[in-house]
Amino acid sequence: MSFELVEKIEVGSGGVSQIEFTGIPQDADELVVFFSLRGVTATNAYGSFMYFNGETSSANVDYRIGYGVNDLENVTYAADANYYNLLGIQGGANYDDTFGSCILNFKNYTASNSDDPVIIHQGGASAETASGQYCSYGIGNYKGGAISSFKIVTSNASNYAQYSTAHLYKLTYA
């Protein structure tokens, strides 16, 4: 087994509109991503949309996500979507210095044996009030073949704030 850092992105002052990994090596069994994210807008922007292989209008993503916020718990799903909805992984700018988090796994990301890559995520948005906390867990498939790049953008088209981080690792089983 080996677990190696592929690339890290740390957002500087001014923020960025997207976080993207390209040229992902195809020599491992699984990808693991650690996100720590914060938006710059005054309202909570709890979600991020994740696109694969530069596709923004394809219909290659299926997902089902369970989440909890306030007194609500629910399950949402989509078939043939053009992005994976990373619900509830992003801190809002109205809470000082709070960052949401997400652990993301891409299993079979090279689409070996023609099987689809599997997406698993668990995340949460931090907030300084208990009712504002968000928690989510989801699973999905990408049906467009091997994943060689992916990017995330905020669901309200705002920027990711300074000190947001993303670390991409590759995991080899043997």
Place this chain on the structure above:
Amino acid sequence: MAEPALELIGTYVASGSPSSVSFTSIPADYKHLRLELWCSSLAARTWYVTLNNDTAYVYIFRSLLFSTSLSNSNSTGSNFGVYAHRSGGNGGTTIDIKNYADTVTYKNISARGGDYGGNGVHTEGMYDYNEGTITAVNRVDFSATTAINDGSTFALFGVKG
């Protein structure tokens, strides 16, 4: 070959029915911490985590429970609760603490695990949320409501980044 990004910092296997487990003087050399628990105690399934031996009212979190139905709850308190087992059997939990060593972000804590009864829980939370200070983490403590069963295993890894 690239340098390994996951390193074992320490392992603790319970003996003598301890009441708590501590990892102290955690080096600041990594980007994230990962804790793997395989553990049991005599009673409740909830385990309590504190960082930096801080038992002030500085933890806030929300849990998503998968049992016979889906439910969620939130809490603030003097520790961070994670599910790891039910009485009578072991359970497993993975805990990640992102950017644990920096002094510019509040500390995200992610925990996901379950018990032999088939309940799964994912918990997200934050440390130091209302103190107005942002503190690097150098210590993690675990405790249960009763003594920890012998053989329970706790492993602390450093994740480079």
